[in-house]
Amino acid sequence: MSAFTRALFGRRARRRWIHLILGGALAMPYVFVGQLIVGPATDSRYVFQDLTLQLASFAVGLPLAAVTALFPLTRPLESGAVRWLCGVAEDRLAYDPARGRAAKGRTAAWFTLHLGLGGIVSGMSLAVPPFAVFLILLPALARFRPDLVDLPGPLGGTWAPALAPLAGVACLVALAACAAGCGALLARWAPALLGPAPEDRLAAAERRAADLAVRNRLARELHDSVGHALSAVTLQASAARRVLDSDPEFVREALAAIEDTTRRTVGELDAVLGVLRDGDAPGTAPAPTLGADLGALVRRTRAGGLRVDCDLGVDPAALPPLVSREAYRIVQEGLSNALRHGGAGARVAVRIARAGDRVEITVENPLTGSAPGRPGGGHGLRGIADRARLLGGTSEAGPAGDRWRLCVRLPMKGCA
Known part of the structure; x- marks a missing residue:
């Protein structure tokens, strides 16, 4: 009832x-x-x-x-x-x-x-x-x-x-x-x-896919820029603390590197958050590229205690802008892995060369700590693989003897 x-x-x-x-x-x-x-x-x-x-x-x-x-x-x-x-x-x-x-x-x-x-x-x-x-x-x-x-x-x-x-x-x-x-x-x-209707469901699915792609891109940018900065600043501060009394000159260089790293990272973070808020970020700092920012990246990494050998076998100005931006992020993530897992004073080799219609990026560091690709680890290698796949390239990472080797190949053609 x-x-x-x-x-x-x-x-x-x-x-x-x-x-x-x-x-x-x-x-x-x-x-x-x-x-x-x-x-x-x-x-x-x-x-x-x-x-x-x-x-x-x-x-x-x-x-x-x-x-x-x-x-x-x-x-x-x-x-x-x-x-x-x-x-x-x-x-x-x-x-x-x-x-x-x-x-x-x-x-x-x-x-x-x-x-x-x-x-x-x-x-x-x-x-x-x-x-x-x-x-x-x-x-x-x-x-x-x-x-x-x-x-x-x-x-x-x-x-x-x-x-x-x-x-x-x-x-x-x-x-x-x-x-x-x-x-x-x-x-x-x-x-x-x-x-x-079916066409409405297709349009909704396309909108969701576009939103997901934007979120994934923002996640990669935040991981690569902020993650690298935090790793570099941590090691720079740790190295400066150990030699605070014995090597004031090194401490000054480390503090200057920390200041430069954080300033650049704040600019990149503002750009990424501007895209997140408005869908576009007019007037914000441009994304870093291989030609304009690789030198500063290497200097900041060296200030963290790594010995970086950089072999630039390709003219960065000849690279398409998209390839140059993604290559910078890939090198940045490779150096972040080296900072976290290579150990203090480790020697890292970075090589960027032209291989036919592709640019090949290789980052090698001693495998003295835990492997970057450990189960349950971060998302850096996955982000590198995503960047390479979106450009039609390939990515390989893994131990090579007593060293960890990251190798990424990006196509030169079809990228504007």
Whole structure:
């Protein structure tokens, strides 16, 4: 019994009833237009007073509603109302304007169905409750004010007033059942008529893929710039602390390197966060490149205690800008791994050379600490592989005897 009561008068049923009444309210202007058509066509001056003419006006107005449903905002507005009032899941509805003949046709069908059922339920909601209240009060009226009660024919017997309250309650229950049934029907048909079409799902998937690509790119930039800076600053500070009393000159150089590293990293961080906030970062510092920033990167790494041998066998100015930027980040991550895993005073070899139509980047360091590719380690090598793959290149990393070797090949052609 409680389930039956919730189905007819529960929160969901009441919200769906409100949704139907809103549909009836939206249908009223179309009914008025239908009256302007039906009245002259039937040569009737009082369309309001004839139920048949009212229904005819309603039938004439619904096709007009279907035509106006082609308005672009119809589907977003209807989807929002269905989500909040009919309890349909958000991911089963489309919230952008309908595009294409099929989507517009489904939207028009939904709008017509909503207004049609809403007009019927709204009319019943206006007419049935007063009549039901009259039936419920009929025994009292027949007893105390018989002059107000004049039932025709067989209804004028003594049994009619006694059964009238039951009939009134039955009318209210029937109204609630009709509203609940129409609301359930609209909720069932909403995903089919207002849901995303295959092209909408494809567009949404493309947007999600584009957002994911942007987030992955930002994650790589943050990892490579901030991660390298933190590793370099940590080792520089540690080296300066150990020789604080014996080598003040080295301490001054380490502090200068820390200052330069943090300043550059803050600039890069501002650029990345600008992209994150605005989708673009006009006026922010440009991304570092191999030609303009490799020397400073090597100097900062040497200040951290590593001995870096850099063999630049290619003219950085001849590299495409995209290759130059990605090559810088790859070298930066390779040196970060060397800082973390090579040990103090380790010798790191960086070689950048031209190999046919590709540029080959190699970073080698002694494998005296834990391997950079240890299980559960960071995401640096994965980021390098992603950068290489996006440019159509390859990436290899692993032990080579007693040394760790990172080798990345990037294509020169097709990169602007």
